[in-house]
Amino acid sequence: MSHAAVDGLDRSADDPGVARVVYLLAHTVVAARTADFPARAAELGIDLPDAPTLFDLTAGMSEAIRAWHASTRNPRTDLAEMAELAAAEALTDLVPVTRASCSPRSGSGRQSASCRPRRGSRPSGTRSSPRSPAGS
Helix, strand or coil: CCHHHHHHHHHHCCCHHHHHHHHHHHHHHHHHCCCCHHHHHHHCCCCCCCCCCHHHHHHHHHHHHHHHHHHHCCCCCHHHHHHHHHHHHHHHHHCCCCCCCCCCCCCCCCCCHHHCCCCCCCCCCCCCCCCCCCCC
16 A cells, blocks of 8 residues: 555544544444434434435435534544545445335334345446546
């Protein structure tokens, strides 16, 4: 790994914005395993409708991060911005996109098997890595 990359990772450990993104991402995963995901997400500052879609979740997390920066007056650093984008990418990679929502099955308190996060849930033909510049 390059010296610049190592320096950047070292700086990220001291960046409150990066720490907040990691905190929200980890706690969102835990909240998603509960019977009332929207209520647990609200405790984290993530506003979701009763039957959230993947778009609702990524937009809600992004707004929660922006609101946290505004309320704490922590500056939005480049590293924190990259962490926010990486979190959105991680969510879209882990949450299946074949269902309209990921609400628990009625009465069971558990999510259906088709709604649980899993690796490689993108539909075929979509990309998870950045596109290379034209002509490369």
